[in-house]
Amino acid sequence: MSEDRPRSPRRASARPTFTLFAGIWMAVVLVAIVALVVFVEPYRGPLIAAGLLLLAISPLVIAVTSTTDINRSAERRTLRISHQLEEVIADLRLSDTARAVLSRRQEHELLRRAIEQDLTEGQWDSAHALIQKLDVDYGWKEEAAGLQERLDRERAATFDRSVHEAVEGFERLLRDHRWTEAYTEAARLERQYPDSPRIAGLRERVDTGRLVYRRDLERRFHIAASGDDPDEALAIFRELDLYLTPADAPRFQEEAKRVFAAAREKLAVNFKAAVHDHRWNEALTLGRRLIEEFPNSKMANEVRGLLPSIEERLSA
Secondary structure, rough: OOOOOOHHHHHOOOHHHHHHHHHHHHHHHHHHHHHHHOHHHHHHHHHHHHHHHHHHHHHHEEEEEHHHHHHHHHHHHHHHHHHHHHHHHHHHHHHHHHHHHHHHHHHHHHHHHHHHHHHHHHHHHHHHHHHHHHHHOOOOOOOOOOOOOHHHHHHHHHHHHHHHHHHHHHHHHOOOOOOHHHHHHHHHHHHOOOOOOOOOOOHHHHHHHHHHHHHHHHHHHHHHHOOHHHHHHHHHHHHHHHOOOOOOHHHHHHHEEEEHHHHHHHHHHHHHHHHHHHOOOHHHHHHHHHHHOOOOOOOHHHHHHHHHHHHHHOOO
16 A cells, blocks of 8 residues: 655645735735824724724634635645545455455465376376366466376276286286186176186186196106106195096096005005114104005004004103
8 A cells, every 4th residue: 555645744734824915915905904093083983994804804704714724724634635545455355366366366376286196196086187177267278288288198008907916816826727816816807807808717827727637637647657766746636636526537437546555555665664674753754644645555554553552662
């Protein structure tokens, strides 16, 4: 708001000086009339009347002059206040505009920070809505277009990473031959990423992988069964048995019996040799394994009777 300009001394005292001059002038006139009355006898009567009339109206003249000065002074103050009010209003209008600009800048900064936070946290829908607000409500179209491109780029990159990590987890299940878990995971991923080409056909991969692995087990079992290591053949057959259906059993029945008999006989021979050589730790381990793997065999019953004495020798 502009400050009041100081009035010059000349203008400030113009009206009071005029009033003073009027009073002096009237006093001079009265003195002249008195002198004429004293020294000019023929006009004494009219001069006395004029002097009395002048004395009567002198207060009125002075009052009118003073009132005029007061009114004019009040008018000047009113004009000055009016000008000041106009300046105040102009300042207030300018302040409203400035506040609007400041508020708009603050809103823009807050909106930009919210978009950045949503992009950092991967809140794509929320970020998209705020970018639309930046475009439509505030008119920052170029900035909104740049942010939308960044959103699309980061969302695509995040999606690709997510799909890649999910497929890697699925691949680990396949490598570990955890077919049931792999099938469940494939179904979940197909629901979660229905549009990803890397996810399509995962359940078919589980079925294919399981079939390929079963055929590999069959091949390895036949090779081991025809060799000299019945333990390996037995271990392979026990895993293969998880994939066989009742219709498959006859094809492996005879070969499996030979493998079981050979493995049981080899284990029994090793147990007897350990007992004979007083290798009690090894004898205890082989005896417990024989009972666990062939619980219904005749040799298992014999070992059950020998284990207490073997344990006693170990504790002695």
